[in-house]
Amino acid sequence: MKNEERRRAPIWGLGYAALLLFVCAGLSQAQGLFDTPVHYDVGSRPRDVTAADLDRDGSQDLVVANSLSSTVSVLLNGGDGTFGPALSYPVGASPYAAVTARMDADLYPDVIASGYDAGTISVLLNDGAGGLLPAVHYPVGDSPMGLVAVDLSGDGIPDVAVVNRESRTFSVLVNDGTGALTLSAVYAASGFSIKPSWITAGDFDGDEAIDLAVVKNYHNLYFTAAYVQVFPNDGTGHFPVSRTYDLGAPGTATTPMAADFDGDEDIDLIASGFVVNSYRVSVLLNDGTGNFADPLTYSAGASGRACYGDFDFDQDLDLAVSEQGVSSYSFSVLENNGDATFESPYTVAVGPDPMGIVSRDFDSDGDGDLAVAVFDDDSVAVVGCNADPTAVGGGVIGGVDVLRLYRAHPNPFASETALAFELSEPARVAVRIYDVSGRLVRTLTEGEFRAPGRHELTWDGRDGRGLNVASGVYLCRTEASGAERTQRMVLIR
Helix, strand or coil, rough: HHHHHHHCCCCCHHHHHHHHHHHHCCCCCCCCCCCCCCEEEECEEEEEEECCCCCCCCCCEEEEEEECCCCEEEECCCCCEEEEECCCEEEECEEEEEECCCCCCCCEEEEEECCCCEEEEEEECCCCCEECCCEEEEEECEEEEEEEEEECCCCCCEEEEEEECCCEEEEEECCCCCCCCCEEEEEEECCCCCEEEEEEECCCCCCCCCCCEEEEEECCCCCCEEEEEECCCCCCCCEEEECCEEECCCCCEEEEEEEECCCCCEEEEEEEEEEEEEEEEEEHHHHHHHHEEECEEECCCCCCEEEEECCCCCCCEEEEEEEECCCCCCEEEECCCCCCCCCCCCECCCCCEEEEEEEEECCCCCCCEEEEEEEECEEEEECCEECCCCHHCEEEEEECCEEEEEECCCCEEEEEEEEEEECCCCCEEEEEEEEECEEEEEEEEEEECCCEEEEEEECCCECCCCCCCCEEEEEEEEEEEEEEEEECCCCCC
């Protein structure tokens, strides 16, 4: 079925459609904040999806890792949350995961994919028009799965860390600034009968160096257990020590997520999975020094891949967890109460065997939409969020008198975010970006005269020197005629 036909009729064939009707009839929860999914053809057996503004037109495009066809698909956003036909690019055999980052000196996001059967990662540089150049492959360990592309060495350039499941390790590859990688070190992330699978990154201890966290699982014929292993960065891009947190048994962990979930401006951890015989998310709150409390668990309704985003327009991070499996057709949504406690999940039907999932603001309306890799349908499903911004003041953070501030969007963001404000009278305006320690990162405008009305600036995740800043929480402070407004933003790379 062609993409245009999918947009008109987002179904998966008569057999799948009939079964979906049966599944939907049995759901006790509603679609909640989300619209009916729209499906787009990609390669064969997609396992993962990510997003970035590949052609730098201000809209988030899609990148899908297709395991059976050993390709990544690129779908460019038309600017309104609809997508063009998939363009296909070969990568290493059986890609499990894909991420984006600016690997070279230009402003265009590039793509990195892990090849599970190839034992390699593939780097595909952007051609400057949203397309990708031929892949360059780098050998890592056996069965690479999850990966991140972040600045580990502190030089402002994204490096790569990838989990090698069968080697029971993760590899760190350092970027020379052109997108070429060199293996720096390999670290054990294992134990007897324990295998790692997925990885996330964040500055957990507040030292401005990016740390890593790996989920891993113990499994034999009779017993399972799940863990998160945290590797602090020593400041030079090396990870000589680690701490392990027990998520519970019986259990398996699927996706680790690093972000400020409780609003205290340090980076917490959440892992999706199956714990104590039920689908759960495990929440590990950071004490501000990089140490984490014992996990608190919440019913998740699913145990597969997960992501976070602001789905209900209240400026905290909610969760979406895919219900991957042969007989699964949905993902679950858990709304955050603002303190990293979560409401009971509700289910959104999306298609047969959903796997990778990502949240971005695809239609530029300020809330977090979702895209899901639907494994058994050879498609990616785009699910629009229909949160009502008028319920929270039209997206206004605050402001009377001279200055009115609008929510940054997208937020969280990976490449750039829009910062809008409105003036009721002429004023000189200053807009500055700070990290959570109060250090000035970037000045977007300083004392510039602006007329009454709405104005918008963008921040591309770079500091005043033009270097990429690390993933984490940042503050945008806007000042005009004595009025001041501040909002939090979450950068993920």
